[in-house]
Amino acid sequence: MRLRALLDTGTLGLRLLGGEEELDRTVRGVMTTDLRDPSRYLSGGELVLTGLAWRREPQDSERFVRILAAAGVAGLAAGEAELGAVPEDLVVACARHRLPLFSVVEDVSFASITEYVVRQVSGERAGDLAAVVDRHRRLMTSGPAGGGPEAVLELLGSDLDLRAWVLSPTGRQIAGSTLAGSGPELPAETGARLAGEHLAASRTGRRGPYRLPLGSTTYSLFPIRGNGRDLRETVLSDWLLAVEADAGDWAEERLDLLHGVTQLIAVERDRRDAARTVRRRLAQEVLELVQTGAAPAEIAARLRVAAPVLLPGLGTAPHWQVVVARVEWAGGDVPGGPVAQTLLEEVLVDPGTFGPEPSDRIAVAHTGDEAVALVPLPAVPDDDGRDGQSTAGLQADALLAAVQEPLTRGLGDDGRLTIGVSASVHSAEGLRGALEEARHARRVAAARPGRVCAAGHEELASHVLLLPFVPDDVRRAFTARLLDPLRDYDRRHRAELIPTLEAFLDCDGSWTRCATRLHLHVNTLRYRVGRIEQLTGRDLARLEDKLDFFLALRMS
Numbered sequence: 065m066r067l068r069a070l071l072d073t074g075t076l077g078l079r080l081l082g083g084e085e086e087l088d089r090t091v092r093g094v095m096t097t098d099l100r101d102p103s104r105y106l107s108g109g110e111l112v113l114t115g116l117a118w119r120r121e122p123q124d125s126e127r128f129v130r131i132l133a134a135a136g137v138a139g140l141a142a143g144e145a146e147l148g149a150v151p152e153d154l155v156v157a158c159a160r161h162r163l164p165l166f167s168v169v170e171d172v173s174f175a176s177i178t179e180y181v182v183r184q185v186s187g188e189r190a191g192d193l194a195a196v197v198d199r200h201r202r203l204m205t206s207g208p209a210g211g212g213p214e215a216v217l218e219l220l221g222s223d224l225d226l227r228a229w230v231l232s233p234t235g236r237q238i239a240g241s242t243l244a245g246s247g248p249e250l251p252a253e254t255g256a257r258l259a260g261e262h263l264a265a266s267r268t269g270r271r272g273p274y275r276l277p278l279g280s281t282t283y284s285l286f287p288i289r290g291n292g293r294d295l296r297e298t299v300l301s302d303w304l305l306a307v308e309a310d311a312g313d314w315a316e317e318r319l320d321l322l323h324g325v326t327q328l329i330a331v332e333r334d335r336r337d338a339a340r341t342v343r344r345r346l347a348q349e350v351l352e353l354v355q356t357g358a359a360p361a362e363i364a365a366r367l368r369v370a371a372p373v374l375l376p377g378l379g380t381a382p383h384w385q386v387v388v389a390r391v392e393w394a395g396g397d398v399p400g401g402p403v404a405q406t407l408l409e410e411v412l413v414d415p416g417t418f419g420p421e422p423s424d425r426i427a428v429a430h431t432g433d434e435a436v437a438l439v440p441l442p443a444v445p446d447d448d449g450r451d452g453q454s455t456a457g458l459q460a461d462a463l464l465a466a467v468q469e470p471l472t473r474g475l476g477d478d479g480r481l482t483i484g485v486s487a488s489v490h491s492a493e494g495l496r497g498a499l500e501e502a503r504h505a506r507r508v509a510a511a512r513p514g515r516v517c518a519a520g521h522e523e524l525a526s527h528v529l530l531l532p533f534v535p536d537d538v539r540r541a542f543t544a545r546l547l548d549p550l551r552d553y554d555r556r557h558r559a560e561l562i563p564t565l566e567a568f569l570d571c572d573g574s575w576t577r578c579a580t581r582l583h584l585h586v587n588t589l590r591y592r593v594g595r596i597e598q599l600t601g602r603d604l605a606r607l608e609d610k611l612d613f614f615l616a617l618r619m620s
Contacts, residue, residue, distance in 0.1 A: 065091050065184045067111070067139050067164055076180060077172030078141060081155050083164030089138045093323065094181040096174050100124070101131055104269050108136030111181055113174045115143045122153040129157040139164035143174065175331050182324040213329045217241035220307075220325065224318075227308040230288070230329060232410050233300055233474060234467045235259035250306075256470050258283055262304045263474030266295060273311045273322070284311035288326045288333060296398045299474050300391065300481075301406040303333055340409060346370040347427035347438045354496050355431075363492035370427065371440065384495060385457045386486040387412060387437040388502040390510070394478035396577065404435035407481070411467050412437055412458065433570075434506075436499065441488050460485040460505070460520030472515040482509040482572075483518040500618070504611060510572040511607050539619045546616040549599040561599075562617075564592045568604065569614050 068087035070078050080087075092109030095102070098117035106112075112132055119125060132140060140163055142150045150167045158165040168177065213230045220226045221241035230239040235255030250258075258276060262285045265274040273284040286305040289298065305326050311319060350370065353363045367384070389404040408428045428437045441457050463483065471481060484506025486498040501521050509519040550561045564582065568589075571578040579589045593604055602609040 065181070067091060069184070070111075070166070070181075073180065075172075076177055077169035078166040078177075079169075081150060081165045081167055082159050083139065083162065086139075086162055086164045089164065091138045091181060091184075092320075094178045094327070096178065100128065103131050103135050105271075106132070106135035106137060107271070110137045111177075112137050112140050113143070113168070113177060114140065115145065115174075116147050116151075116154075119147070119151065119154070122151065125151065125154040125157040126160075129154070129161050129163055133161040133163050137163070139166065141166040141168050141177065143168045143170070145170045175334065178327055179331060182327045213239040213332055216325060216329060224321075229255075229306045231255055231259055231262075231304050231306055233259055233263060233302060233304075233407075234411055234470050238303060254278060255306075258285060258306045259304065260470035260473040261285060262287070262306075263299060263470055264476075266299050266302075267474060267476045273307075273319075275310060275312055281308060282310040283307065284309055286322055286326045288330050296393055296479065297403055298406075300403060300471060301410050303329065305329065337406075342373060343427040344405075344429060346373060347429035347436070350427075350438060350495070351429045351431065351436050351499075354499055357496075360492040363495060367492060367495075370438070383441040383457075383488045383490045384498065385439040385441055385488045386495070386498040386502040387439060387458065388434055388484045388499070388506045389437070390434045390482050390506060392433070392480045392572075392577075396580065400433035401430035401435055404433075404481075405430040407471075408435050408437045411463070411471075412439060434503075436502075457488045458485055460509075460518040460523075464516065464518040468514075468516045475515045479515065481516045482506050483516075484509060485518065485520040487521040504614075507572070507611065507614065508607070511610075543616040543620040546600060546602070546613060547620055550596060553595070553599055559592065559595065561592060561596050564589070565596055565613060566617055568593060569610060569617070573604065573610065 066087065067089050070076060070091075071080060071087070090109060091111050093107075093111070094113065095105060095110045096113040097105065098115050099105075100118045102112070118128060129140070140158060142154060142165065144150065144167055150165070155165060157163075168174070217228050217230065217239050218241050220228050226241065228241045229237055229250050231250075232238055235252065235258060237250055237255060240250065257278060261274060261276045265272070265285070266287060272287045276283050276285065284307045286307065288303040288305055305322070307322065311322070346366070346369070350363065350366050353366060387408060389408050391400045391404040391407060393400070405428045409426060412426050412428075426437055426439055428435055430436070439458060460483065463485065475481060484502040484504065486502040486505070489495055489498045501524065504524055505519040505521055508523055509517040512519075547562065550565065553559055554561050564578075567581050568578045571581060575586050575589060579586045582589065584592075597603060602613065604610060604613070
């Protein structure tokens with residue numbers, strides 16, 4: 065399609081700010097980005113949509129537009145929601161590089177523009193395949209009755225003879241297409257291999273589709289991404305489209321069609337993410353109540369509100385399990401909490417479960433650099449029809465086995481994921497202990513080698529399990545014995561040993577990360593830690609002493 069055709073569609077909310085003489089440029093696709101340098105994701109001919117989050121000062125506009133012009137994009141559309149009117153420096157930069165510039169009114173979403181462009185481009189390039197794209201669009205926008213990504217893949221099978229699956233980052237099947245005489249099931253080990261290849265290829269910056277021969281079958285993997293944020297923020301939660309075919313033999317028209325399909329599925333993914341808002345808020349409220357020491361009755365009341373949302377139709381208050389996860393990237397420039405939150409929403413589902421719906425029964429909050437999942441376990445009725453024991457909950461070793469291989473490849477050489485799993489509890493009184501238990505287990509996992517590590521409550525020593533429930537006078541004695549020497553020293557010398565200890569444990573004993581966080585030289589940090597060990601008689605290289613300090617700080 066031509067750029068000028070966008071101006072003829074009033075519902076898109078586009079206003080031309082410059083480049084009228086360039087409106088006959090051909091649009092080959094669309095990309096949404098707020099990266100300062102999105103060049104590795106551009107192939108030329110795109111309409112680039114941006115919310116202007118990359119712009120920190122006027123000089124940024126020239127650099128951003130120069131990158132787009134060098135990549136050969138068709139035009140730039142800037143949203144008005146972030147800064148109001150499009151900045152004059154961006155208008156000047158686009159005029160200098162002869163790049164058509166549009167503004168997008170605040171009440172028009174980028175998803176609407178993306179869907180329109182994808183539909184038009186696919187229709188013009190694929191010729192008689194336009195009807196297929198339109199059928200996909202209608203199904204994707206008709207709500208739950210349309211069948212979501214499952215229905216789109218069914219059309220790929222019936223109209224294009226393509227067998228395809230939408231997979232989670234761990235290879236769990238979310239949707240699949242069928243062909244005559246074959247079912248949608250993809251072996252679990254194949255799904256994990258495909259997901260691992262997708263994650264590894266994404267981290268190296270390769271452009272999709274990625275091709276992977278497995279035996280006599282070649283699969284083509286298409287990334288499903290909704291925006292152009294830093295890849296580390298999304299790679300551990302992005303879906304992928306796996307097609308049982310070699311895309312290297314395809315004509316450009318068919319590749320364009322499949323890229324269009326991934327963008328339509330991305331719209332559905334965004335819709336499902338938005339639907340998680342209520343569950344996230346419930347989890348955040350419960351977490352805040354637990355962490356602030358609210359009365360068990362208040363927590364129980366919040367759980368009664370949460371149960372029908374998380375377990376619709378069951379009508380019984382479930383037992384609960386807590387899972388804590390932490391994602392850390394080298395350099396610390398990408399926040400870990402939101403990444404871990406979206407990751408847990410994807411992986412805390414039975415790998416053998418089909419479809420996206422099971423994730424709708426998990427509520428995940430994040431605080432600081434960690435994410436906390438509240439996992440409901442429905443109570444199984446006993447012989448009298450009353451609630452009995454909870455169903456079998458998550459096991460750390462099973463969870464690790466399901467996610468370790470693909471996620472390790474996605475984390476590459478600069479990321480790490482650690483997970484802790486609590487035992488199940490059946491009351492508000494036990495939830496605080498479950499949270500502490502999961503956090504302790506995660507620290508046990510963090511002490512192990514490997515990019516992806518998990519530990520469960522059964523691996524904790526008995527005194528760790530009991531500490532959250534000991535009387536207050538015992539807690540005070542425990543914390544005083546460990547922390548009072550450090551507090552006294554800090555008062556006399558202003559040495560900041562307590563903040564140093566907190567930061568050192570929060571960085572899982574990493575000298576470089578802790579020194580960077582405290583803005584200290586590593587030698588200064590080593591001196592402070594040595595003083596802590598001298599005053600307390602403890603060794604911060606030992607896991608047991610780290611756990612004791614961690615508990616003392618949390619209980620003080």
